[in-house]
Amino acid sequence: MPWTKVLVEKQEAILDEHHGEGQRILGYADSIREAFLQALDNDPNVYIMGQGVDDPTGMFGTTLGLHQQFGRKRVFDTPLSENALMGMAVGSAITGMRPIYMHNRPDFLLLTMDQIVNHASKWRYMFGGHGQVPLVIWAVIGRGWGSGAQHSQALQGFFMHIPGLRLVMPSTAYDAKGLLLESIADDNPVIILEHRWLLKRRGYVPKEMYRIPFGKGIVRRTGSHVTIAGVSQMIVEAQQAAEELAKAGIEAEVLDFRTLKPLDKELLFHSLAKTGRLVLVDNGWKTAGITAEICALIVEEGLDLLRAPVKRVTCPDIPTPAGYTLEAAFYPGQKQIQEAVQQLMNL
Amino acid sequence: MPWTKVLVEKQEAILDEHHGEGQRILGYADSIREAFLQALDNDPNVYIMGQGVDDPTGMFGTTLGLHQQFGRKRVFDTPLSENALMGMAVGSAITGMRPIYMHNRPDFLLLTMDQIVNHASKWRYMFGGHGQVPLVIWAVIGRGWGSGAQHSQALQGFFMHIPGLRLVMPSTAYDAKGLLLESIADDNPVIILEHRWLLKRRGYVPKEMYRIPFGKGIVRRTGSHVTIAGVSQMIVEAQQAAEELAKAGIEAEVLDFRTLKPLDKELLFHSLAKTGRLVLVDNGWKTAGITAEICALIVEEGLDLLRAPVKRVTCPDIPTPAGYTLEAAFYPGQKQIQEAVQQLMNL
């Protein structure tokens, strides 16, 4: 098997802890697939496209068999023409369709920035409300797949800067479905960045369609000494770090923003009011990324809440190296989060 | 004349205040042109390309006549193929040339993100130091040219996020030349964002070639009550605000970072140690932009220096509107800076 798959397959399938007795447990990839299936079923204007959505691996399993069930008019493979196809998706959205354009790496979205930034994100505003762009852009980031700098970019910091976009990064199977259905229902361009390692997660996922509203974060773990906040796979790392820290008597509160645009500022301030200490976690680059913005919100509006400097646990400002010893140094995780918390507690 | 030129022509030609007796005064656009001319003269590998560099307006005057003087092999117009030409520039840089690729709006750089981000910024790293990309990307932002959302984007926040790039935003004629020569001499990809309104500025510019090192900001005005920090045309606004504030007894220190990547953190902390108050200014979008990063640096490393919340005076998170009444509300300037400072002083 190509190395890109090896580490992922070795990941344990984490079971989402928040499920109750008798509730349905579903895999993360399956929960996405179920959302797609229901959305396709529910609205004839929804369609899915992307390089490989109809192939035997079905976009990490999230689109498996959908092209057979709904036909290639609604679920189809594309040429490698990312920019034109992004524009085509936007044009179809403007004229009443609800496209979902999938990419197996966010890096390829860099070919489509003209259509995302110059067109999709601005369209409605530019025409004074005439028109809307109900478009979902979906891409997968990973870690440890040894593919190097051009196949590993976590570009949330980039997209967070652009007005007119929604930016969604789920961390549980439950959220993956609920946020995806919200994204498909939303009349604006939404970027969903999934994490390859989460796709193996499992958890409680209701069968029916449900939506999680944008801008509503969630407390994954309560604690009073320090807040750890972020999105996506870093939440898993944060939760694991919190469990370890608890053994040392440090109770960390773990916040999952779920969406970065809009961002649940209130949740953060509420937690900070209690803990006064903050570790921000992100698997994107540090400088001018998502953690930077959260810091800025605090110095603007929540400075009094801080009892100590903020720590940022992110990827360093460097392209992703291919080699695994370097990857190990590049990607932040549980260990780095624990260290950051401990440093904070010693201040 | 097209509206894009009207407001600019109405700007007063600000004379840079830091010039001494008998020193040579040069216009900002001329100082860029002089740097180009000297660089072309100095190194046969330097070349300039871009849509319109050889046209009668000569890229706002910065390239006037250069194609005649150096021939079209070295200064040439291009097809509208931004992505391929960015790649072509990168490829030529890898193989020993020193390209300067000019754009009259940064918006068009969005077509080239694949080559800038996936290639130029990563090339050297990706090959473990084999190869380098001495490339200068030059583009002009403006304000008040009524061109709307796709011709007005100040994308420094975007570029600041990308490891492997230099990001330069001068504010004086002196700096424009010195930083441009440094950029051309640097062996890495450099993005220079000029501001249309500064191109009319005048100031002391030495005739000989000189370089201003990256990462060295400068104090444009000393003051002890509050620090106003930023780059480019916002420095002019900040200086004007500072003069007005002085009349009310508020002495603002104005910091010009000159380059955002690298960023002169020391200068900022040094000033903050004195003033304890900070207003960050930027003509880009607020969220996850350059001001966000500066805030983050402070909560990480300079929290104790802050005596009050930080204020960010930036463009709001919205595409640029075309209408002038809306533009007036969109672009921050002297007035908003003054207000922000006054609010801070009242805290």
Next chain:
Amino acid sequence: MRNWKILPQHEGYCLENVLQADAIEMFRKLSLIRAVQLKIEELYHHDEMKTPVHLCIGQEAIAVGVCQALKKSDYVFSNHRGHGHYLAKGGDLRAMIAELYCKETGCSHGRGGSMHLVDVDAGLPGSSSIVAGGIPLAVGAAFSSSRKETGLVSVAFFGDGAADEGVLYESINFAVLEKLPVLFVCENNFYAVCSPIFGRHAHDGIFKRFMGMGIPCHKVDGTNVLEVYKLFRKLAADARSGDGPAFIECPAYRWRGHSGAGSDVNMGYRSQDELDLWAKRCPVESYRDFLLNKGVITVTELKNINEKVDSDIEAAFIYAQKSALPAGNDLMKWLFSYGKG
């Protein structure tokens, strides 16, 4: 001009198979577009239209001929030089002028300015000022048409400059692959700002470039409204019936500067001779003379049309000038759409 033959042979006008009503309507639109632009030009130096304008004087026959072949609900995606497309497709005149004055009553409520004309009801979903940016959008509208089986045709208008952009190549490939009802209309005016096409392409014939991609490629004199109309009537019908896309190069000349009012021949990048050559081939006047000569229209009818055009324009400018400006504190309006699908 070097060795490029940029001025096509004029085939002469021929009304065969053209309804009189259509012939006259096309004249009305040519007159309207020309007159609107002359009026803009007349007033532009007042600096009250605080947005760049890109006049299409000399190119009107392309927009008019193409749009006459379309239904109202067919889609047209325009570009920075969009006045002609907008008016030819039936866009609201007052809303357009108000947009040039950046007023709240403008078609984009003063948010878009001259390069972002829109009139959804007239089949104008919007215009992009990124060169070639609108091309894939038009493909997307054709995709909607194809999937929803509405039978609508989608048109992308773009310049020779857009033919330099790779997104055109990608868009054509996808349109051919999916047999989408989209017409790629390249208005070749031989310049992108001041850059002549012979400095951007190694050889003549934009339409020849895509012949190897499985798309029918045509070239039609963009100063001859009837030839344009007849070709597009056929192509639109073909596209509507499932034959897929077509590419059409329409040479014509931009009489004015790239942006703003007035001639720019003094800039030196093109010659007065070249301009004069084309000016003799005025798409509006030559067609008017033809209609009069053929007796398709009488002098009185002509006068009536022009008077109506003039008074409509007058009214539109007054409307625009009198309209309110957008309020600064409405700045943040319309970023997102809040209806949930």
Next chain:
Amino acid sequence: MRNWKILPQHEGYCLENVLQADAIEMFRKLSLIRAVQLKIEELYHHDEMKTPVHLCIGQEAIAVGVCQALKKSDYVFSNHRGHGHYLAKGGDLRAMIAELYCKETGCSHGRGGSMHLVDVDAGLPGSSSIVAGGIPLAVGAAFSSSRKETGLVSVAFFGDGAADEGVLYESINFAVLEKLPVLFVCENNFYAVCSPIFGRHAHDGIFKRFMGMGIPCHKVDGTNVLEVYKLFRKLAADARSGDGPAFIECPAYRWRGHSGAGSDVNMGYRSQDELDLWAKRCPVESYRDFLLNKGVITVTELKNINEKVDSDIEAAFIYAQKSALPAGNDLMKWLFSYGKG
């Protein structure tokens, strides 16, 4: 395969005007590339090469034929499927294998992995794993050659998938315009990952697409190393002498899965029959048999070549396996270059 004739007629090998030394050297390289890849495949499941690999088994003759026509200092820009290009151009074998093991001794010091092979001294300035990303870079190298008058030729290797990307169209246009010495080599293996070309292009013949752009377009059997070599010898000479670029489609087949080791026929997106058809046309074995039959090479010489190849490979793997890993705290090295020009 639908109706597409993807398997070209084999013209038969012909040595006319080919030096014996070249003929043998090409065989050596074919053997080397094939054997290296088989070795990678053999060891890949150990999960010690922790980077994806994209094998070019079945396509070796393209890289070998092209590179045999080049000088050492000519430029080759490769892509994700780059083993063949790298070795054919004379890239260092040990550094390549070490890179697959992500070692500090790797050609990219373990930073790049399998998709970013580099050997500047061998005329390999680097490879992009963005589909079509390396194409404009190759144009840029040709630009350097042209401006510096070094007479060097630049080659872009890319797949049929890259022919979907607009940057190819833009790159060709600029290369033609500036008459740059660049050869666009499209290795058409009919698939991009699992997507067949007939699902991405409406019709056959990638090389036909660019005929309208003023670039000479060719198609040559990518399994026939001598035909490839002879064509490129001519094209490289033409480019060197200022005739400008050329586009060449080289059909060949990828025998293995898109990525990783082994066949992927079990995935179902292509058939065993199709694979078998091509496997009969092995670019290495058929050429070996030809050389033996013609007496160009003796059995002993052949054995010597293969033994040398095998021992070089053995040594390279041992070298790679024994080499040190990059140290985690060297992570930030090599972001910037600090020599000032």
